[in-house]
Amino acid sequence: MNKNFKKILVFILIVIVIFISYILVTSNSKTEKPSLKKHVKTEEKKKLKLREGEELIETTSKGYSVTKLKDIYYVDGVLIVNKTYPLPENYQPINPYKEITSDYLYGGDYIEEKVMNQFLKMQSDASKKSLSLKISSGYRSYKVQVDLYNNYVAKDGKDAADTYSARPGFSEHQSGLSFDLNGTNENFIDTKEGKWLNDNCYKYGFILRFPSGSEDKTGYMYEAWHFRYVGTKLAKKLYNNGSWISLEEYFGINSKYND
Ligand SMILES: [Zn+2]
Secondary structure: OOHHHHHHHHHHHHHHHHHHHHHHHHHHHHHHHHHHHHHHHHHHHHHHHOOOOOEEEEEOOOOOEEEEEOOEEEEOOEEOOOOOOOOOOOOOOOOEEOOOOOOEOOOOOOEEHHHHHHHHHHHHHHHOOOOOOOEEEOOOOHHHHHHHHHHHHHHHOHHHHHHHOOOOOOOHHHHOOEEEEOOOOOOHHHOHHHHHHHHHHHHHOEEEEEOOOOHHHHOOOOEEEEEEEOOHHHHHHHHHHHOOOOHHHHHOOOOOOOO
16 A cells, blocks of 8 residues: 555544544533523523512413412413402502593503503504594402492392403402403494404503403403403414414413302
């Protein structure tokens, strides 16, 4: 064999060995280090999810954690009010937007400031399409809900009232995170405003809280006018490309009174 050829062969072999060792070292560091980091991260996340004083109540059928802090229930960090998870009697919006404007149909039902700001954006975009949106009912105190519910029970009976009105403490209106728009009209979905809201509210972080066909999950009849703020990320998931799914279905939680 030619001497030069031997040298070249040895050189090529050395280069191959170096190259293979390099690949092995880098692939090891790539797989090991980040996975360790990821593990630590999820552990941290789990710990961070529980705030001071917050306790884990249960894990839902969909794997989300239900927690309780100051007698308020959260599912995956989202405040929940329904027939299973009530609010404490003294609960009020934390940072209310109290300015009484023409954005309210009747005035006085202030809601959380961040919710109001999102509503104002949505209202402004809607008005560009000649649509008029007004809050007909925002925050309702426990006491107001007592009177409202009792009136409905006196009028229609308890069973019927429970399908469209919440018992005191169980109304989402007490959270200051939800509102009714333009009244509570059964034909609202047939109006231009109702149709636009159905397809666009999620872009502002709002969900149609009681979708059609979800009565057995939400515990309430279809309400085309009642919206709840959950943030744009979750709202988009629940919008579900136009086939709204309820918070109850998404999280795998119930909405049923104990009695
Ligand atoms: Zn409502």
